[in-house]
Amino acid sequence: xxxxxxxxxxxxxxxxxxxxxxxxxxxxxxxxxxxxxxxxxxxxxxxxxxxxxxxxxxxxxxxxxxxxxxxxxxxxxxxxxxxxxxxxxxxxxxxxxxxxxxxxxxxxxxxxxxxxxxxxxxxxxxxxxxxxxxxxxxxxxxxxxxxxxxxxxxxxxxxxxxxxxxxxxxxxxxxxxxxxxxxxxxxxxxxxxxxxxxxxxxxxxxxxxxxxx
Numbered sequence: 472x473x474x475x476x477x478x479x480x481x482x483x484x485x486x487x488x489x490x491x492x493x494x495x496x497x498x499x500x501x502x503x504x505x506x507x508x509x510x511x512x513x514x515x516x517x518x519x520x521x522x523x524x525x526x527x528x529x530x531x532x533x534x535x536x537x538x539x540x541x542x543x544x545x546x547x548x549x550x551x552x553x554x555x556x557x558x559x560x561x562x563x564x565x566x567x568x569x570x571x572x573x574x575x576x577x578x579x580x581x582x583x584x585x586x587x588x589x590x591x592x593x594x595x596x597x598x599x600x601x602x603x604x605x606x607x608x609x610x611x612x613x614x615x616x617x618x619x620x621x622x623x624x625x626x627x628x629x630x631x632x633x634x635x636x637x638x639x640x641x642x643x644x645x646x647x648x649x650x651x652x653x654x655x656x657x658x659x660x661x662x663x664x665x666x667x668x669x670x671x672x673x674x675x676x677x678x679x680x681x682x683x684x
Contacts (some may be wrong), residue, residue, distance in 0.1 A: 489530070489537040492651045493562050496544050497555065497584050498569035499577040503605040506636040507569065508544045510643045516636060531648065538651050555584070560592055565599040565650045570620075572604045572633065573612040578619070585627050596661060599653035601630035603646055608635040 496504045510516055512529050524546040530539050543559065568584050570577040581602060592598060604620045617633055624631030630649055634642035 489539055490655065491539045491541065492654050493541045493543070493564045494647065494650060495559055495563035495566045496542065496569060497566060499571070499574070499580040502569045502571040502574070502577050503636050504567075504569050505544050505546075507567070507603065507605065507634070507643055507646070508542050510636045510640055511542075511647050514640045516638075518637070531651075533648055533651055536655075538655075540647060540651055542647075555587060555591070557591070557593075560588065560598075561594075563598055565601070565654045567601050567603055567646060567650060568629075569603045569605050570615065571606050572615045572620075573606055573609050575614045578604075578615045578623075582623065585629075596657060597628075599630070599650060599657055600627070601632065601646060601650045601653070602627075603631075604633040605636055607633050608638045 496508060498504050506516060506518070508527060512527055525544055527542045527544065528539060529542075530537055532538070543562065545555075545559065566588065568581045570581045572578075585600065588598065588600070602620060602624045604615065604617070620633065621631050623629075630653065632642065632646050632649070634646060636643055
């Protein structure tokens, strides 16, 4: 049986539930968005890619629950931030904004993207965002400090990681799993809030009837 709730789908098989999480990757050109995606999906690093925009899927077990992670690897040039479509913003349960630690303009692009996302999102609650500084293996050519990345993430209430898609798989895995956790935590809070509001409405209705009697 399949139960749909917004952009989430839970596939129930016996006693097992599989949640679905849609993750959108955004950032300037050549920051390593596709390298991060491929490293996560296959554990391999490939340095050269064509400009192919695709949605990929992988099922992982996170904290005991199966999660189908769908990844939309956006190939739009990050400088044209207005090119983010409403379809992408509506589709995404969470977003990864990537910059190259050796390219300050790509870091500025992340700030522009954040401002655009906050302004244009029509969802009732903020979409979880993780900021990722990629190419940590090239830190001798660093133009953006780790402190700047962490400060931006703290100010904007985002997660933050510095990774090297070229060198390590584990760091990339943590990025996707952390965002999946943030999405699940947000859903749980909304569900809890809806339950509390339902109880309040029920109690109010009961007392309203008693007063009327």
